[in-house]
Amino acid sequence: MTSATQPVVKLTLRLLSGPAGAVLVMTAIFVVATLAFFAINGREAVSLFQEMVMGAFGDSYSFSETLVKTAPILLTALAVALPARLGLISVGGEGQLYLGALFGTGAVLAAVDQPGWILMPLMLTGAMAGGALWGVIPGLLKTRLGVNETISTLLLNYVGILLVSFVVHGPWKNPNSLGWPATIEFPAGAILPQFFDTRVHMGLVFGIVAAVILHILVTRSRWGLGLQVSRSNPRVGATAGISYERNVLIVMAVGGLLAGLAGIAEASVIQNRLQDGLASGYGMTGFLVAWLAGQHFLRIIPLSVLMGGLLASADSLQLYAQLPKASADILQALLFIIVLAVASLWGRRRTT
Amino acid sequence: MNIQLYNITKRFGDVTANDGISLDICTGEVVALLGENGAGKSTLMKMLFGLYPPDDGAILIDDKETTIESPQKAMSLGIGMVFQQFNLVPALSVLDNLLLAYPKPPFWTFRRLFRKSPRKAVLTYLEELAPGLAPDTLVRDLSVGQRQLLELVKVLNLDAKVLILDEPTSVLPPQEAERLWALIRKLAEAGRSVVLITHKMQDVMACAHRVVVMRAGRMVQTLDRKQCTESSLVSLMMGDSNQRSAIEVTPREAFANRPPRISIRDLDARHGAQSVENIRLDIAPGEILGVAGVSGNGQHLLADALVGLTPLARGEVIIDGHLLQSAGRPPSTSDRVSYIPEQPAVNAVAADLSLTTNVALSHFRHLSFFPTWAPEEQLTRKIIQRYQVRPDNPALAAGQLSGGNLQKLVVGRELEGDKDLIVAAYPTMGLDAGAAHDIYQALFAKANEGAAVLWISEDLDDLMSYAHRIAVLQGGRISGIFDPRECDKLDIGRAMTGEHQPARTQLPPEQKPADPQVRAAS
Numbered sequence: 001m002t003s004a005t006q007p008v009v010k011l012t013l014r015l016l017s018g019p020a021g022a023v024l025v026m027t028a029i030f031v032v033a034t035l036a037f038f039a040i041n042g043r044e045a046v047s048l049f050q051e052m053v054m055g056a057f058g059d060s061y062s063f064s065e066t067l068v069k070t071a072p073i074l075l076t077a078l079a080v081a082l083p084a085r086l087g088l089i090s091v092g093g094e095g096q097l098y099l100g101a102l103f104g105t106g107a108v109l110a111a112v113d114q115p116g117w118i119l120m121p122l123m124l125t126g127a128m129a130g131g132a133l134w135g136v137i138p139g140l141l142k143t144r145l146g147v148n149e150t151i152s153t154l155l156l157n158y159v160g161i162l163l164v165s166f167v168v169h170g171p172w173k174n175p176n177s178l179g180w181p182a183t184i185e186f187p188a189g190a191i192l193p194q195f196f197d198t199r200v201h202m203g204l205v206f207g208i209v210a211a212v213i214l215h216i217l218v219t220r221s222r223w224g225l226g227l228q229v230s231r232s233n234p235r236v237g238a239t240a241g242i243s244y245e246r247n248v249l250i251v252m253a254v255g256g257l258l259a260g261l262a263g264i265a266e267a268s269v270i271q272n273r274l275q276d277g278l279a280s281g282y283g284m285t286g287f288l289v290a291w292l293a294g295q296h297f298l299r300i301i302p303l304s305v306l307m308g309g310l311l312a313s314a315d316s317l318q319l320y321a322q323l324p325k326a327s328a329d330i331l332q333a334l335l336f337i338i339v340l341a342v343a344s345l346w347g348r349r350r351t352t
Numbered sequence: 353m354n355i356q357l358y359n360i361t362k363r364f365g366d367v368t369a370n371d372g373i374s375l376d377i378c379t380g381e382v383v384a385l386l387g388e389n390g391a392g393k394s395t396l397m398k399m400l401f402g403l404y405p406p407d408d409g410a411i412l413i414d415d416k417e418t419t420i421e422s423p424q425k426a427m428s429l430g431i432g433m434v435f436q437q438f439n440l441v442p443a444l445s446v447l448d449n450l451l452l453a454y455p456k457p458p459f460w461t462f463r464r465l466f467r468k469s470p471r472k473a474v475l476t477y478l479e480e481l482a483p484g485l486a487p488d489t490l491v492r493d494l495s496v497g498q499r500q501l502l503e504l505v506k507v508l509n510l511d512a513k514v515l516i517l518d519e520p521t522s523v524l525p526p527q528e529a530e531r532l533w534a535l536i537r538k539l540a541e542a543g544r545s546v547v548l549i550t551h552k553m554q555d556v557m558a559c560a561h562r563v564v565v566m567r568a569g570r571m572v573q574t575l576d577r578k579q580c581t582e583s584s585l586v587s588l589m590m591g592d593s594n595q596r597s598a599i600e601v602t603p604r605e606a607f608a609n610r611p612p613r614i615s616i617r618d619l620d621a622r623h624g625a626q627s628v629e630n631i632r633l634d635i636a637p638g639e640i641l642g643v644a645g646v647s648g649n650g651q652h653l654l655a656d657a658l659v660g661l662t663p664l665a666r667g668e669v670i671i672d673g674h675l676l677q678s679a680g681r682p683p684s685t686s687d688r689v690s691y692i693p694e695q696p697a698v699n700a701v702a703a704d705l706s707l708t709t710n711v712a713l714s715h716f717r718h719l720s721f722f723p724t725w726a727p728e729e730q731l732t733r734k735i736i737q738r739y740q741v742r743p744d745n746p747a748l749a750a751g752q753l754s755g756g757n758l759q760k761l762v763v764g765r766e767l768e769g770d771k772d773l774i775v776a777a778y779p780t781m782g783l784d785a786g787a788a789h790d791i792y793q794a795l796f797a798k799a800n801e802g803a804a805v806l807w808i809s810e811d812l813d814d815l816m817s818y819a820h821r822i823a824v825l826q827g828g829r830i831s832g833i834f835d836p837r838e839c840d841k842l843d844i845g846r847a848m849t850g851e852h853q854p855a856r857t858q859l860p861p862e863q864k865p866a867d868p869q870v871r872a873a874s
Contacts, residue, residue, distance in 0.1 A: 236701060
């Protein structure tokens with residue numbers, strides 16, 4: 001090696017040992033793993049992989065479908081990341097999403113004859129209230145009774161999902177639906193605005209705006225500082241006059257509110273009604289995205305798009321390549337394991 | 353076993369913690385490593401114990417160069433270390449703790465099956481050093497001194513020929529320190545070497561053969577104990593910064609006729625197994641009220657209740673006629689009440705946040721919604737400079753500083769601004785004489801400006817020199833209030849252990865709490 005090339009090599013090595021190198025390695029391993037997965041299924045791996053990428057980002061239609069899936073992932077990821085900034089591990093995104101849909105739909109059904117400018121705010125408020133409620137309940141259980149928030153949010157997910165199931169099979173079932181368990185179709189005034197003739201809706205805007213605002217609040221404001229202090233040492237926070245209990249309730253409520261918005265957006269734009277199987281696991285995907293992003297609000301945005309792309313392309317693979325539906329979950333799981341393993345390997349290397 | 357450290361150098365980032373240090377440790381010798389906080393004493397010994405590798409230099413054991421890459425290696429060589437923070441399991445018994453630390457033969461030798469329980473072996477040293485201590489006592493019921501003995505026994509059980517003790521007397525009451533000195537001398541006579549890391553002159557004078565003085569990472573001088581005097585050591589240890597002004601406390605006349613600034617009335621509080629009961633105290637503006645007592649007698653709870661971290665079960669706390677805390681109300685903290693808790697490194701800083709942030713916490717309520725950090729950083733620099741916090745970078749995470757430096761930072765933070773009440777628990781514990789001096793000076797200056805000071809300490813000498821009155825806590829109650837001009841240490845010692853008061857104090861202890869009100873008012 002000549003002395004001239006040495007600094008270049010050194011610089012490259014330095015870059016590779018940083019986050020950029022980690023991302024490169026993650027991508028490489030993920031591509032290889034996906035190819036292997038397709039090959040095991042007896043498919044033409046490379047062409048199917050191309051298909052998959054095209055199915056997510058190939059043309060404007062597939063990209064719009066990616067963004068449609070991005071919105072709920074983004075919002076539920078925020079619902080996890082905010083409590084995590086206080087050291088809480090909430091897995092309640094799914095339940096909060098269902099409760100948002102439930103309360104939002106309740107508002108729509110109650111005011112179904114009203115014009116859009118009344119109906120829309122009512123619906124959104126209802127959704128936010130529902131989601132927030134499903135965040136505040138575990139928050140109160142935590143602050144008053146010391147119940148572990150991870151367990152309570154996990155269990156409340158089932159309650160939320162089944163509550164929706166109950167109303168669509170029972171009191172809110174559309175009598176004219178020939179036994180199909182769903183509410184009536186939402187009136188036009190209760191359909192969230194969409195963009196450019198696609199299904200991409202306001203929910204995405206809510207998510208991005210919320211991510212940016214939360215980022216600024218948590219990293220720059222006194223309130224955010226309070227969260228950091230309470231997370232690091234609650235006793236010191238208490239001495240400084242920062243109420244851990246109040247902050248628990250705030251982050252759980254705000255997180256729930258965002259997930260609730262995701263829920264009503266799904267019901268209003270995607271399904272046009274409230275019905276079973278509303279979210280297809282967005283809450284869990286959001287949880288994983290939040291942890292992949294290290295609870296960093298701005299990093300959550302691109303990761304949500306990526307994950308939305310994976311889900312959207314899995315849909316198209318299912319349609320065109322006849323892969324089973326579970327393959328989306330398998331690819332998702334591969335991605336998470338690879339990212340987490342590589343990230344921790346890189347982190348360990350840097351500390352030693 | 354002879355150990356030679358040759359030209360050892362260790363750097364942490366830009367800081368040189370040890371700069372070319374050479375040191376011999378001979379068999380049967382007690383070497384005192386003397387120096388202020390941050391002089392590099394512990395760093396040097398941690399390298400000998402295998403916790404960090406030296407950047408330069410060599411360690412020779414019996415004239416053979418040896419790399420000590422881990423504490424396990426150090427122990428197998430016969431080097432043992434007792435740290436300032438004990439490494440014991442409080443919920444287990446003395447015997448279990450000793451067994452935990454005792455090496456077991458590896459399972460594949462099957463020797464465990466045939467050998468008798470090592471119970472007798474692990475207890476030999478315990479019986480020798482602490483004959484009265486029952487092996488089935490739980491560690492959480494032991495006093496600090498007993499815990500330290502237990503740590504020492506653990507190290508001896510590993511057949512250590514060289515014992516390194518890191519600031520062993522900083523946690524001990526005076527009687528126990530004396531016992532430890534005797535023990536160290538005995539160990540040396542038995543042919544072991546002892547390295548005593550300390551900043552206390554008494555330790556050096558009581559048991560060292562040789563004194564190695566360190567300052568700012570360098571070895572200043574090695575002296576035979578017989579050659580040196582306390583004052584010569586102090587000046588060696590501190591260098592030129594030895595010129596310190598006297599500590600001034602508020603003259604009694606200044607507050608003799610003033611109404612109390614703080615009134616604690618019939619205060620009860622409970623937390624877990626701890627409780628304080630029936631605390632009645634008044635503190636005048638400018639007055640320094642010392643609180644003495646064996647640690648664990650309710651000091652912590654009393655302090656927490658005053659500053660608003662624990663709700664009161666009964667009674668109230670009044671500041672200048674305003675209710676600060678009262679039973680049945682949620683406790684509240686205030687910017688005008690300062691709190692220096694014990695172990696500030698654990699209880700008073702957010703370890704992963706910067707020094708600037710940690711300083712800003714003292715006036716968190718007054719930060720604007722989007723805080724501007726320039727003035728906070730300036731304030732932090734001021735505190736860092738005034739109390740000589742090292743390293744002096746306000747952007748460092750607090751966890752990167754040593755306990756002593758964090759303590760100085762916390763004290764500086766809490767003494768900043770106007771204060772009505774300052775609750776200081778062991779504010780100088782573990783600090784060297786110079787830093788302690790600065791802290792006392794700053795704390796008592798704050799009293800002179802009109803703050804009431806409640807000063808919790810175990811150091812009776814300091815309490816007797818500076819406090820205006822000394823209240824003794826025993827079993828969660830005040831067992832006596834003394835005027836240091838009219839009592840001696842033994843009186844206070846008796847109140848601390850709960851022995852009955854001799855006739856010399858005019859009032860029986862039950863009525864004592866009422867006394868300060870009379871005194872403050874008259």
